[in-house]
Amino acid sequence: MSEPLLYVFDDHHSRRWAPFTLTRPVGELLFGCLSLRERAERVTGLRCVGYLSRPALEGFDEPDAPPVVKHGSVPEDRTRVLLLSRAVPEFQELPELTGPARITVEGVPVGWVLAPGEPLPEDRQLRFAPEAEGPVIALRGRVLGFPWDLVAGTPARIASDVRHLFPRDDGAAPGVVRVGSEALSVAPDAELEPGVVVDTRAGPVRLEPGARVEGPARLVGPLHVGRDTAVLGGYVGTSTLGPVCKVRGEVADSVLLGYVNKAHDGHLGHAMLGRWVNLGAGTCNSDLKNNYSRVRVWTLDGERDTGMLKVGCFMGDHVKTGIGTMLNTGTVVGAASNIFGGQMPPAVVPPFSWGSGTDLRDYRFDKFLQSVERSMAESSHGRGRRPAFEGRYEADFPVRVSVLGSGSSGNATLVWAGRTRVLVDAGFSARDLVRRLAVLGVEPDALEAVVITHDHGDHTRGAGVFARRHGTPLYMTERTRKACDGLLRGQEEVRHYRPGRAFDIGDVRVEPFITAHDAADPVGIAMVDRSTGLRLGVATDLGRPTAQIRHALEACDLLVLESNHDEILLRTSAYPWSVKRRIASSHGHLSNQAAARFAVELLHPRLAAVVLAHLSHECNRPELARSVVGAALESAGWRGHLEVAHQDHPTEWLDVERLRLEAGPEQMSFL
Helix, strand or coil, X not given: CCCCEEEEECCCCHHHCCCCCCXXXXXXCEECCEEHHHHHHHHHCXXXXXXXXXXXXXCCCCCCCXXXXXXXXXXXXXXXXXXXXXXXXXXXXXXXXXXXXXXXXXXXXXXXXXXXXXXXXXXXXXXXXXXXXXXXXXXXXXXXXXXXXXXXXXHHHHHHHHHHHCCCCCCCCCCCEEECCCCEEECCCCEECCCEEEECCCCCEEECCCCEECCCEEEECCEEECCCCEXXXXXXXXXXXXXXXXXXXXXXXXXXXXXXXXXXXXXXXXXXXXCCCEECCCCEECCECCCCCCCEXXXXXXXXXXXXXXXXXEECCCCEECCCCEECCCCEECCCCEEECCCCCCCEECXXXXXXXXXXXXXXXXXXXXXXXXXXXXXXXXXXXXCCCCCCCCCCCCCEEEEEECCCCCCEEEEEECCEEEEECCCCCHHHHHHHHHHCCCCHHHCCEEECCCCCHHHHCCHHHHHHHHCCCEEECHHHHHHCCXXXXXXXXXXXXXXXXXEEECCEEEEEEECCCCCCCXXXXXXXXXXXXXXXXXXXXXXXXXXXXXXXXXXXXXXXXXXXXXXXXXXXXXXXXXXXXXXXXXXXXXXXXXXXXXXXXXXXXXXXXXXXXCCCCCCCCHHHHHHHHHHHHHHCCCCCEEEECCCCCCCCCEEHHHHHHHHCCCCCCCC
C-alpha cells in the first residue's frame, strides 16, 4: 500500500501573516528547533510533498522545501493528509492515517485525511472552514493565531523540542563556562570556543552541525543555534537562530529564519526576521513602550492589540537596514525593503520600499535584484542562487474598504485596490484623518488621491490641509472646486473630473455618477479594481434613488449606502421644521426605510457586503438602521455581510474577496 501524501495548507488567516507570507508559505517559518512543516512531518511520519497556499506563491523554490502546488495538481488516487500550517501538534503517537477523517488540535479543526478517490476540499474550504463529517483524529498541541504568538512561544517550544529530540547532554569543552543543569546539546562538528559562557538555568541550548560560537559570548537557554550559524560575541538567548546566520550583540526572545547577517552590535528583542535580512551596524529595535501599555501591531486586517507588553519588530525576506537604524515597538517592515539614514521609519513599511524615515519610495525591482545578487554572492550558501520569489513576484493586495468615519460630523472612506489607495471624501480635520489612517496601518503619504463627492463641510473639512501637507492630489468637479474656495489656497494639486465620465487612478477605474443631493455638484462614486473586476459603490447624500444611481450601483460587490435617519425620530426631533423638511426631501438623505427598499432593489448574486453610512446622531441609532435594513435584506434571501459605519472610529478592513467567498456563490434564495 502506498504511503499517504502530506500537504500543508495555508488558511485565510495564515495567508495574511504579513510581512512573511508575501514570499513564503507559513509552514517554512521556524518555531522552536523545527519549521512548522518539519514538525508536521515528524508528527505524521510523512514527507510533505507540497504546499497549498496563495496562487501568487506557486513557483516558491527553496532548497530542502517542498513547492507550492496548484490546487488541481493534487492526485486523487492516493490517501492524502492535509494539515493546517498554523497547527502545532505535540510529538505523540498517531493512529493509522486512513480516510476519510478530519483532524483536530485541542478541538480546533486543522485538516483532513482523504481516502483515495475522495475529492480535495475546495479552496474556499481550505481558506475558511476545515471541517467535515466522519471520524476525528484528535491531537494535542495548539494553533497559532498571529506571528507574535510564534515569537512569544519560542522559548518554551525550544525547551520542549530539545528535551524530545536531543535529550543527551554533551557537556562543555575546555575553557567553556557552564551554568545550570538543563541540557547542552552540541552536534559533533559544532564548536564552542574558550571564553563562552553557557547558561542553561532557564532552559537547554542546542547547537546544530557546523554552528560556531566565538568567545567572549554568553548563550542563554532556551536557545537553538541553527546549521552553520556563527555567533560572533555578545549576549544571545531565548531565541531560534535559523541556518547560516551571523549574529553579534544582544539578541533575545527572537526568531531569525535563516541567512540573516547581524554581524554587528545592536539590540534585537522579541523580533522575527525573514531570510536574507541584513542589519547595518548599530541597528536596534524597541520591544517595550515607555508607558508600559500593551503593544498594537499592524496586520492586513487592521491594527491588532497583541495583549503583550513586549513585542519587537517583524521584517520580511531580503530587508536591509543602514547603520544606526532605530525601529519602534511593533514595527512591520515589508519584504525587499531598504531603510537607512538614521531616522526612525514608520510603524508600517510597505514591501519594496526604499528610503529614510517617512520618506519612502518604491524600490525598483531591477535595482533590488542587482543588490540581492551581490549580497547572496558574498555567501557560499547563496552563490549562484536568485531570490526565491524572482519571476513570480505578485503583490497579493486584496481589494479592501474601510469607512474611516461617517455621519453628520464627517465622512471619509478608504479604498485599497491593487497597489492603489484612494480616499473618498475628507470630512475630518487633516490631523484626525491621519489618526484614523494610522489605526489601519496606512501612512497618509501613501494615498494616491482624495476624491471629493460634493462641497459640504462634512465631506471636505480636511481636504485642503491634508492635500497641502501630504502632496495628495484632490479630484473634484469644477463646480465643486468653486464651491470649496474657502478651503483651498491654490497650493493644492486639483484635478477635475466630470460626472458620468470614468477616469483612472492607478489600479482603479473611478466612475462618478450624479446624485440628487442639495449641493453644488453632488456625485456618488463607483470604483472598479482593474485587475480583478471587483466593483465598489460609495453612495451617501443621495437625496433619492434615481435611474442613474441604480444603474451605477447595480453590479457592486460591496456597497457603502447611506441610512441617514429613522422617520419617526426625525419627526419628533428638536430640529427646526425647515431642517426636518430638507432632510426628508428628495434632495436630502435616505431614511432607514428608504435605504432598505433601495438595498433590496440593488441585490444580485455577487453583492457580498453592505455598509450603512451617514447615520444621523440625533435622528438614528445603529441598531435601528441594522434592524430595518437587515430585515429587508434577509427577507429577500440575502446572506452577505451587513456593517454599520460609526462616526467616531474606522470600520475594520472589509476584504471584498473574502466576504464574497463567505457569502457563497449562490447567496440569494429567490434567485
